[in-house]
Amino acid sequence: MSDPQLPKASLYVYKRSIWSAVPLLALEEKGYGPDEVIIKQVDLSEGDNFTPSYLRVNHNGTVPTLVVPLSTTLDPEIESRYKAIRDTKACHVAIVEFLDKSRSPQSHTHTTSAAPAPVLAPATIAFVTASNKxxxxxxxxxxNPNELMWLNARDDSELAELSAQFVPFLTSKIRALDELIEGNKNAEVKVSEKTVLFWENKRLATMAILDVLKDGAKGSQELDASAQLKRDEYFKAARSAWFNxxxxxxxxxxxxxxxxxxxxxxxxxxxxxxxxxxxxxxxxxxxxxxxxxxxxxxxxxxxxxxxxxxxxxxxxxxxxxxxxxxxxxxxxxxxxxxxxxxxxxxxxxxxxxxxxxxxx
Ligand SMILES: N[C@@H](CCC(=O)N[C@@H](CS)C(=O)NCC(=O)O)C(=O)O
Structure with missing residues (x-):
């Protein structure tokens, strides 16, 4: 049985995010019990990933993030300390590797689940090399699957479809960033300049896609010269991404x-x-x-x-x-x-x- 006193790990995810799916699959494959890792939803469409409190968890403002208690102490009297693992990739300590190691076939302590805990790490050096590749x-x-999603239109009719699907998401993301930027101007305790720059860069990148998608329902002949140029450049990038x-x-x-x-x-x-x-x-x-x-x-x-x-x-x-x-x-x-x-x-x-x- 899990001890309610023990600090738990939290996994921050967004339901429609591709890289969030990786640790969620790992939790199931490793047989973690439903109450062993707290799943916290971060709504990317509401800009929840850009709030100062989430940026303290993951300064990249991305999901997934796994926050794990440091096991230096199991004494509930002493405030537990946490560390955040901010990437699904295997380049350093990555989320899936951590989940893999934390529940092994031998150790069944602090677990509510009787499910098997298969090892997900490759068994040989050759396999490690292939797996990393x-x-x-x-x-x-x-x-990049997110890039391919934003660039998933190579003609006017595909652009109209993509636009209907994503304009609300992008608009609400911009609104969230605007509120953060404006709110900070009037706040008593301001965030760092680095955070403001981060928000402004995210806003610019989001605006660049929204600029093209917002006109997605219009036919080419309805666009002014500047909008037409942006659309042409977008199609060029989209064709190249889908070619590569x-x-x-x-x-x-x-x-x-x-x-x-x-x-x-x-x-x-x-x-x-x-x-x-x-x-x-x-x-x-x-x-x-x-x-x-x-x-x-x-x-x-x-x-x-x-x-x-x-x-x-x-x-x-x-x-x-x-x-x-x-x-x-x-x-x-x-x-x-x-x-x-x-x-x-x-x-x-x-x-x-x-x-x-x-x-x-
Ligand atoms: N290298 C990171 C990439 C994570 C990532 O790109 N997450 C996307 C969702 S799948 C995200 O949070 N995007 C939010 C944003 O850029 O606004 C990983 O593998 O965990």
């Missing part, structure tokens, strides 16, 4: 053993890949109920320019390795590794929980 690729500039993601896919393909990144066993890299692929699939018009072959087809069509992922993975083998029925599967049928990965991942209770309300 995959995680780096997924977090690279060329693979082909290379990320091909490099990932080379690293994947299948059906999971490192073969039969789920590891840290799969949690990043699951979140990334879910986002790419969503941006390509897929839904959570689509199977692996369907999401691959939709992604290929959306990336366009004749893009095709190699179909070199045995369907029967993929299903056998993921513990799925292999009845009526022709032995020579092949599919993309991403399709096999998707079908394997979709069966897991972690995935079903995180994507219960559809892809994000």
């Amino acid at each position: 995959v995680i780096e690729l997924l977090h690279s500039d060329a693979g 993601v082909r290379d990320v896919f091909m490099q990932l393909h080379k690293e994947m053993i299948g059906p999971y990144v490192l073969g039969d066993q789920l590891s840290v890299a799969d949690l990043h890949l699951a979140a990334w692929l879910a986002r790419l699939a969503m941006l390509s018009g897929a839904t959570a109920s689509d199977d692996g072959n369907t999401i691959v087809r939709k992604i290929e069509a959306h990336v366009g320019n004749g893009f095709g992922l190699p179909k070199d993975f045995s369907v029967a083998e993929a299903r056998r390795r993921s513990g799925l029925p292999t009845l009526n599967i022709p032995p020579n049928e092949r599919q993309s590794r991403f399709a096999a990965f998707w079908d394997a991942m979709k069966e897991r209770s972690s995935w079903k929980k995180v994507y219960a309300d559809d892809l994000h």
Whole structure:
């Protein structure tokens, strides 16, 4: 049983954020009990991530963040101290690595859950290298899933759709930043200049996208010269981003053993890949109920320019390795590794929980 006196870890997330999905998947995969880590929602659309109190937790103003009590003392009389882990990536101490190590198959102290605690860290040096490469690729500039979301329109009709979807979100984000900037001017205790600069830069970056999206419902002929120029530049950036993601896919393909990144066993890299692929699939018009072959087809069509992922993975083998029925599967049928990965991942209770309300 967990001791109510013990300080708990808090995980700050936003429900529609891609990188929040990674530690949420990890919590399920590691068998953490529901009361072991407090989940705190940070509403990015309301600018909750920019408030001075959240910036004290994570000065980057991003989710996810895991705040863990330092285990220097377990004495409830002494105020517990906390440290924040601000990144999902594996470059230093990252959130998923921390969650992985904190609940091991051997230690079942301070836990309310009897669920198994599989090790998610890769088992060999070669696997660590492959896993890190995959995680780096997924977090690279060329693979940036948030960038691909903001740049998910390469013609007028796609822009109209994207605009209807995101103008309210961006408008409310700007409003939140304005309130913080204005509020600080009149406040008795002011925030640092660095924080004001941070808010102003976030405002500029958000405004640059909103500037293009706010006119999204208009046809090209209704735009003035400056708006037309902005739209042209946006399309140029969008085409280039969606062109460059082909290379990320091909490099990932080379690293994947299948059906999971490192073969039969789920590891840290799969949690990043699951979140990334879910986002790419969503941006390509897929839904959570689509199977692996369907999401691959939709992604290929959306990336366009004749893009095709190699179909070199045995369907029967993929299903056998993921513990799925292999009845009526022709032995020579092949599919993309991403399709096999998707079908394997979709069966897991972690995935079903995180994507219960559809892809994000
Ligand atoms: N490198 C960070 C990236 C986190 C990140 O980009 N988070 C996004 C949501 S998925 C965010 O908080 N964006 C808020 C903003 O930029 O306003 C990680 O891997 O944790």
